[in-house]
Amino acid sequence: AQSVTQLGSHVSVSEGALVLLRCNYSSSVPPYLFWYVQYPNQGLQLLLKYTSAATLVKGINGFEAEFKKSETSFHLTKPSAHMSDAAEYFCAVGNQGGKLIFGQGTELSVKP
Amino acid sequence: NAGVTQTPKFQVLKTGQSMTLQCAQDMNHEYMSWYRQDPGMGLRLIHYSVGAGITDQGEVPNGYNVSRSTTEDFPLRLLSAAPSQTSVYFCASSLGGARGEQFFGPGTRLTVL
Numbered sequence: 001a002q003s004v005t006q007l008g009s010h011v012s013v014s015e016g017a018l019v020l021l022r023c024n025y026s027s028s029v030p031p032y033l034f035w036y037v038q039y040p041n042q043g044l045q046l047l048l049k050y051t052s053a054a055t056l057v058k059g060i061n062g063f064e065a066e067f068k069k070s071e072t073s074f075h076l077t078k079p080s081a082h083m084s085d086a087a088e089y090f091c092a093v094g095n096q097g098g099k100l101i102f103g104q105g106t107e108l109s110v111k112p
Numbered sequence: 113n114a115g116v117t118q119t120p121k122f123q124v125l126k127t128g129q130s131m132t133l134q135c136a137q138d139m140n141h142e143y144m145s146w147y148r149q150d151p152g153m154g155l156r157l158i159h160y161s162v163g164a165g166i167t168d169q170g171e172v173p174n175g176y177n178v179s180r181s182t183t184e185d186f187p188l189r190l191l192s193a194a195p196s197q198t199s200v201y202f203c204a205s206s207l208g209g210a211r212g213e214q215f216f217g218p219g220t221r222l223t224v225l
Contacts, residue, residue, distance in 0.1 A: 006154075009152060032210070032211040034213075034214075036214075042218070043116075043202055043216030043217055043218050043219055044155075044202070044204075044214070044216045045216070046213045046214070049213065051211070090154060090155065094209075094210035094211050095210060095211070097210070098143070098160055098162050098168060098209060098210050099157060099160065099170060099171075099210055100145065100157065100160075100210040100214065101157065101171070102147070102154045102155040102156070102157075103154050104152060104153060104154040105152075105154045105155075
Protein backbone atom coordinates (compact mmCIF):
# COMPACT_ATOMS: atom_id res chain seq x y z
CA ALA A 1 0.00 0.00 0.00
CA GLN A 2 1.16 3.51 -0.65
CA SER A 3 0.99 6.42 1.74
CA VAL A 4 2.13 9.98 2.12
CA THR A 5 3.16 11.90 5.23
CA GLN A 6 3.55 15.65 5.26
CA LEU A 7 5.55 16.91 8.22
CA GLY A 8 4.00 20.03 9.70
CA SER A 9 0.39 20.96 9.20
CA HIS A 10 1.29 24.64 9.28
CA VAL A 11 4.44 26.43 8.17
CA SER A 12 5.00 30.17 8.54
CA VAL A 13 7.77 32.08 6.76
CA SER A 14 8.63 35.71 6.17
CA GLU A 15 8.38 37.21 2.73
CA GLY A 16 11.67 36.61 0.92
CA ALA A 17 12.63 33.63 3.09
CA LEU A 18 13.16 30.06 1.98
CA VAL A 19 10.09 27.85 1.78
CA LEU A 20 10.55 24.18 2.70
CA LEU A 21 7.57 21.84 2.85
CA ARG A 22 8.34 18.24 3.75
CA CYS A 23 6.86 15.10 2.23
CA ASN A 24 7.75 11.46 2.81
CA TYR A 25 6.12 8.61 0.95
CA SER A 26 5.91 4.86 0.98
CA SER A 27 5.31 2.82 -2.11
CA SER A 28 6.08 -0.76 -3.08
CA VAL A 29 6.66 0.23 -6.70
CA PRO A 30 8.46 3.19 -8.26
CA PRO A 31 6.19 6.10 -7.42
CA TYR A 32 4.83 9.00 -9.35
CA LEU A 33 4.94 11.96 -6.96
CA PHE A 34 3.08 15.23 -7.11
CA TRP A 35 2.70 18.53 -5.35
CA TYR A 36 -0.61 20.36 -5.63
CA VAL A 37 -1.61 23.78 -4.33
CA GLN A 38 -5.02 24.89 -3.14
CA TYR A 39 -5.90 28.56 -2.78
CA PRO A 40 -8.82 29.45 -0.48
CA ASN A 41 -12.20 28.21 -1.68
CA GLN A 42 -10.76 26.69 -4.83
CA GLY A 43 -9.93 23.28 -6.19
CA LEU A 44 -6.40 21.94 -6.41
CA GLN A 45 -3.95 22.69 -9.18
CA LEU A 46 -0.72 20.96 -10.09
CA LEU A 47 2.57 22.55 -9.03
CA LEU A 48 4.92 19.84 -10.26
CA LYS A 49 5.30 16.11 -10.70
CA TYR A 50 8.07 13.52 -10.57
CA THR A 51 7.92 10.74 -13.12
CA SER A 52 11.45 9.26 -12.85
CA ALA A 53 12.94 11.36 -15.63
CA ALA A 54 14.97 13.61 -13.31
CA THR A 55 15.33 13.76 -9.55
CA LEU A 56 15.10 17.56 -9.38
CA VAL A 57 11.76 18.72 -10.69
CA LYS A 58 10.92 22.33 -11.46
CA GLY A 59 7.34 23.51 -11.27
CA ILE A 60 5.32 26.64 -11.63
CA ASN A 61 5.75 29.85 -9.63
CA GLY A 62 9.42 29.13 -8.82
CA PHE A 63 8.80 25.95 -6.84
CA GLU A 64 10.93 22.85 -7.16
CA ALA A 65 11.16 19.45 -5.48
CA GLU A 66 13.86 16.84 -5.19
CA PHE A 67 13.19 13.11 -5.25
CA LYS A 68 15.44 11.23 -2.82
CA LYS A 69 14.84 7.50 -3.04
CA SER A 70 17.15 6.65 -0.12
CA GLU A 71 15.16 8.97 2.14
CA THR A 72 11.76 8.27 0.50
CA SER A 73 11.28 12.01 0.41
CA PHE A 74 9.98 14.59 -2.05
CA HIS A 75 10.34 17.94 -0.29
CA LEU A 76 9.07 21.12 -1.91
CA THR A 77 11.20 24.27 -1.87
CA LYS A 78 11.15 27.84 -3.10
CA PRO A 79 14.12 30.15 -2.57
CA SER A 80 12.13 33.28 -1.81
CA ALA A 81 8.55 33.35 -0.55
CA HIS A 82 5.98 35.79 -1.90
CA MET A 83 2.78 36.83 -0.21
CA SER A 84 0.89 35.18 -3.06
CA ASP A 85 2.35 31.78 -2.08
CA ALA A 86 0.08 31.61 0.97
CA ALA A 87 -2.07 28.54 0.37
CA GLU A 88 -2.41 24.90 1.31
CA TYR A 89 0.01 22.45 -0.28
CA PHE A 90 -0.57 18.76 -0.80
CA CYS A 91 1.89 16.01 -1.64
CA ALA A 92 0.49 12.95 -3.44
CA VAL A 93 1.69 9.56 -4.68
CA GLY A 94 0.19 7.61 -7.55
CA ASN A 95 0.90 4.32 -9.25
CA GLN A 96 -0.38 2.24 -12.13
CA GLY A 97 -2.93 0.60 -9.86
CA GLY A 98 -5.15 3.63 -10.24
CA LYS A 99 -5.05 5.13 -6.76
CA LEU A 100 -3.71 8.61 -6.14
CA ILE A 101 -3.16 9.14 -2.41
CA PHE A 102 -2.77 12.58 -0.85
CA GLY A 103 -1.03 13.70 2.29
CA GLN A 104 -2.71 15.66 5.04
CA GLY A 105 -1.70 19.02 3.64
CA THR A 106 0.53 21.85 4.88
CA GLU A 107 -0.84 25.35 5.21
CA LEU A 108 1.78 27.95 4.28
CA SER A 109 1.53 31.42 5.76
CA VAL A 110 3.75 34.25 4.50
CA LYS A 111 4.40 37.20 6.81
CA PRO A 112 5.21 40.63 5.39
CA ASN B 113 -13.93 23.82 -22.78
CA ALA B 114 -15.50 23.83 -19.31
CA GLY B 115 -13.05 21.34 -17.73
CA VAL B 116 -14.46 19.53 -14.70
CA THR B 117 -17.83 20.73 -13.44
CA GLN B 118 -19.60 19.79 -10.23
CA THR B 119 -23.15 20.39 -9.07
CA PRO B 120 -24.45 21.49 -6.69
CA LYS B 121 -21.93 23.87 -5.08
CA PHE B 122 -23.64 23.70 -1.71
CA GLN B 123 -26.08 21.21 -0.22
CA VAL B 124 -27.67 20.67 3.18
CA LEU B 125 -29.17 17.27 3.94
CA LYS B 126 -30.89 15.72 6.88
CA THR B 127 -29.61 12.45 8.31
CA GLY B 128 -30.93 9.53 6.31
CA GLN B 129 -31.60 11.44 3.11
CA SER B 130 -30.00 10.36 -0.13
CA MET B 131 -28.58 12.48 -2.90
CA THR B 132 -26.32 12.43 -5.91
CA LEU B 133 -23.35 14.72 -6.47
CA GLN B 134 -22.82 15.32 -10.15
CA CYS B 135 -19.45 15.47 -11.90
CA ALA B 136 -18.81 15.94 -15.59
CA GLN B 137 -15.73 16.57 -17.71
CA ASP B 138 -15.38 17.51 -21.35
CA MET B 139 -11.72 16.60 -21.85
CA ASN B 140 -12.31 12.96 -22.84
CA HIS B 141 -10.36 11.74 -19.81
CA GLU B 142 -10.67 8.05 -19.04
CA TYR B 143 -9.71 8.40 -15.37
CA MET B 144 -12.04 10.08 -12.90
CA SER B 145 -12.11 10.11 -9.14
CA TRP B 146 -13.91 11.44 -6.08
CA TYR B 147 -12.24 12.83 -2.97
CA ARG B 148 -13.50 14.24 0.27
CA GLN B 149 -11.58 16.98 2.06
CA ASP B 150 -11.75 17.36 5.82
CA PRO B 151 -9.66 19.68 8.01
CA GLY B 152 -6.37 18.10 9.01
CA MET B 153 -6.99 14.98 6.93
CA GLY B 154 -6.12 16.18 3.45
CA LEU B 155 -7.95 14.63 0.54
CA ARG B 156 -9.11 11.06 0.88
CA LEU B 157 -9.99 8.97 -2.14
CA ILE B 158 -13.57 7.67 -2.12
CA HIS B 159 -13.94 5.92 -5.49
CA TYR B 160 -12.24 6.07 -8.83
CA SER B 161 -12.83 4.91 -12.38
CA VAL B 162 -10.35 4.05 -15.11
CA GLY B 163 -12.97 4.13 -17.84
CA ALA B 164 -16.65 3.75 -18.66
CA GLY B 165 -18.09 0.72 -16.90
CA ILE B 166 -15.12 0.32 -14.55
CA THR B 167 -15.05 1.59 -10.98
CA ASP B 168 -13.09 0.70 -7.87
CA GLN B 169 -12.96 1.62 -4.22
CA GLY B 170 -10.58 4.12 -2.72
CA GLU B 171 -9.58 4.71 0.89
CA VAL B 172 -13.01 5.63 2.30
CA PRO B 173 -15.77 4.07 0.13
CA ASN B 174 -18.32 3.16 2.80
CA GLY B 175 -21.63 4.99 2.44
CA TYR B 176 -20.97 6.01 -1.16
CA ASN B 177 -21.82 4.47 -4.53
CA VAL B 178 -20.58 5.35 -7.99
CA SER B 179 -21.23 4.28 -11.54
CA ARG B 180 -19.63 5.25 -14.85
CA SER B 181 -21.94 4.79 -17.78
CA THR B 182 -20.22 7.38 -19.98
CA THR B 183 -16.73 8.80 -20.26
CA GLU B 184 -18.00 12.27 -19.37
CA ASP B 185 -19.98 11.65 -16.18
CA PHE B 186 -19.08 10.18 -12.80
CA PRO B 187 -21.84 10.76 -10.23
CA LEU B 188 -21.36 10.06 -6.52
CA ARG B 189 -24.36 8.79 -4.60
CA LEU B 190 -24.87 9.07 -0.87
CA LEU B 191 -27.29 6.30 0.05
CA SER B 192 -28.28 7.42 3.56
CA ALA B 193 -26.52 10.58 4.63
CA ALA B 194 -24.83 10.74 8.02
CA PRO B 195 -23.29 13.72 9.86
CA SER B 196 -19.86 12.09 9.35
CA GLN B 197 -20.28 12.72 5.63
CA THR B 198 -20.25 16.47 6.15
CA SER B 199 -17.31 17.50 4.01
CA VAL B 200 -16.16 19.19 0.84
CA TYR B 201 -16.24 16.82 -2.12
CA PHE B 202 -13.97 17.15 -5.11
CA CYS B 203 -14.17 15.37 -8.42
CA ALA B 204 -11.09 15.08 -10.62
CA SER B 205 -10.19 13.72 -14.02
CA SER B 206 -6.92 12.79 -15.69
CA LEU B 207 -5.59 11.71 -19.05
CA GLY B 208 -2.83 9.64 -17.45
CA GLY B 209 -4.71 7.84 -14.70
CA ALA B 210 -3.31 8.12 -11.18
CA ARG B 211 0.06 8.96 -12.74
CA GLY B 212 -1.16 11.97 -14.66
CA GLU B 213 -2.06 15.52 -13.81
CA GLN B 214 -5.43 15.64 -12.08
CA PHE B 215 -7.86 18.36 -13.08
CA PHE B 216 -10.14 19.21 -10.19
CA GLY B 217 -13.64 20.55 -10.12
CA PRO B 218 -14.60 23.49 -7.88
CA GLY B 219 -16.02 21.25 -5.16
CA THR B 220 -19.35 20.62 -3.44
CA ARG B 221 -19.75 21.65 0.18
CA LEU B 222 -22.10 19.19 1.87
CA THR B 223 -23.57 19.56 5.33
CA VAL B 224 -25.52 16.73 6.93
CA LEU B 225 -27.62 17.70 9.93
